[in-house]
Amino acid sequence: MPFGVGVFYCMEVIGVQTINWYPGHMTKAKRSLEEDLKLIDVVVEIVDARAPLACRNPDFESLFKNKIRVMLLNKSDLSSPKANKEWIAYFSKQGISAMEYVSIGANARKNAISFIEKAGEPVLKKYRDKGVSKTLRAMVVGIPNVGKSTFINKLAGVARAKTGDKPGVTRGKQWVRISQYLELMDTPGLLWGKLDDQELAKHIAFIGSIRDDVMNVEEIAGLLLIDLDKICREDLIKRYAKLAEVEDRESIEPMLEGVCRSRGFILSGGVYDTERAARILLDEFRAGRIVKTALELPPSEEPDA
Ligand SMILES: Nc1nc2c(ncn2[C@@H]2O[C@H](COP(=O)(O)OP(=O)(O)OP(=O)(O)O)[C@@H](O)[C@H]2O)c(=O)[nH]1
Numbered sequence: 001m002p003f004g005v006g007v008f009y010c011m012e013v014i015g016v017q018t019i020n021w022y023p024g025h026m027t028k029a030k031r032s033l034e035e036d037l038k039l040i041d042v043v044v045e046i047v048d049a050r051a052p053l054a055c056r057n058p059d060f061e062s063l064f065k066n067k068i069r070v071m072l073l074n075k076s077d078l079s080s081p082k083a084n085k086e087w088i089a090y091f092s093k094q095g096i097s098a099m100e101y102v103s104i105g106a107n108a109r110k111n112a113i114s115f116i117e118k119a120g121e122p123v124l125k126k127y128r129d130k131g132v133s134k135t136l137r138a139m140v141v142g143i144p145n146v147g148k149s150t151f152i153n154k155l156a157g158v159a160r161a162k163t164g165d166k167p168g169v170t171r172g173k174q175w176v177r178i179s180q181y182l183e184l185m186d187t188p189g190l191l192w193g194k195l196d197d198q199e200l201a202k203h204i205a206f207i208g209s210i211r212d213d214v215m216n217v218e219e220i221a222g223l224l225l226i227d228l229d230k231i232c233r234e235d236l237i238k239r240y241a242k243l244a245e246v247e248d249r250e251s252i253e254p255m256l257e258g259v260c261r262s263r264g265f266i267l268s269g270g271v272y273d274t275e276r277a278a279r280i281l282l283d284e285f286r287a288g289r290i291v292k293t294a295l296e297l298p299p300s301e302e303p304d305a
């Protein structure tokens with residue numbers, strides 16, 4: 001596993017890796033974001049609809065505490081409509097205005113623009129009262145690979161920001177004008193110093209927000225298989241039939257071997273090509289080809305005392 005000294009780390013602890021990724025460009029990006037806050041009227045936090053809790057960067061709480069904030073559940077096409085609705089209701093109960101969205105395809109850009117403009121209305125009104133037409137400035141933030149740049153391009157109607165199906169594509173801020181009265185700032189995806197909750201960190205890895213080359217991909221894919229087996233066993237078996245025959249469904253190796261047998265990933269001498277199986281599985285999950293599902297559901301409410 002390649003280790004960039006002082007840039008990122010990923011430790012192996014008793015056979016199970018600690019998932020973490022905090023490269024230097026994120027430290028720099030966080031600093032630049034702090035400096036730019038004075039220019040910003042609204043913060044648009046983008047999360048992946050499959051793992052909204054895992055995507056929430058705890059640093060954002062203090063960073064944006066004096067800002068108007070809204071949330072966009074992007075990639076909602078890769079989750080289930082039921083889970084999307086539950087998440088919107090959950091965040092709304094917490095006083096967070098959230099909207100589900102698909103930044104690729106034909107989703108209406110008008111809805112997203114009015115969502116941001118509505119959030120910024122108190123600022124706009126203040127200026128209107130003084131007889132000034134103000135341009136609303138919104139900063140688009142989130143962890144890597146959730147679709148920040150794609151969202152901005154969608155709203156702009158042209159590909160202004162660089163996008164890609166891997167984390168860490170955007171390296172610096174970029175302003176994009178959406179209309180006469182709306183500008184969006186694209187920012188690099190930000191994680192935080194230590195991913196304390198490793199259950200949520202797993203989800204961040206599953207959705208492709210951590211670079212695969214700083215992780216043990218076979219282990220990550222195996223953990224994903226074990227989770228999907230619990231969430232949607234039928235869909236999983238439809239895609240990888242031989243998983244139906246696996247007896248030990250709680251262990252990484254037999255599950256990965258089940259994928260190898262399903263796809264014929266067997267090298268000479270009968271050796272399973274588990275690395276190939278791991279990469280294919282992660283690719284197929286991330287593209288929504290196995291199942292459209294949430295990895296997390298809103299925490300259930302505390303019963304009344
Ligand atoms: N299915 C689906 N894919 C999406 C959606 N939005 C973005 N993507 C894809 O997700 C990948 C990441 O998109 P980016 O816009 O580069 O993500 P980002 O948040 O800017 O990533 P960083 O710049 O690395 O932080 C790309 O392959 C997009 O095509 C969506 O709503 N649905």
Ligand SMILES: [Mg+2]
Nearest residue numbers: 148149169170
């Ligand atoms: Mg980007």
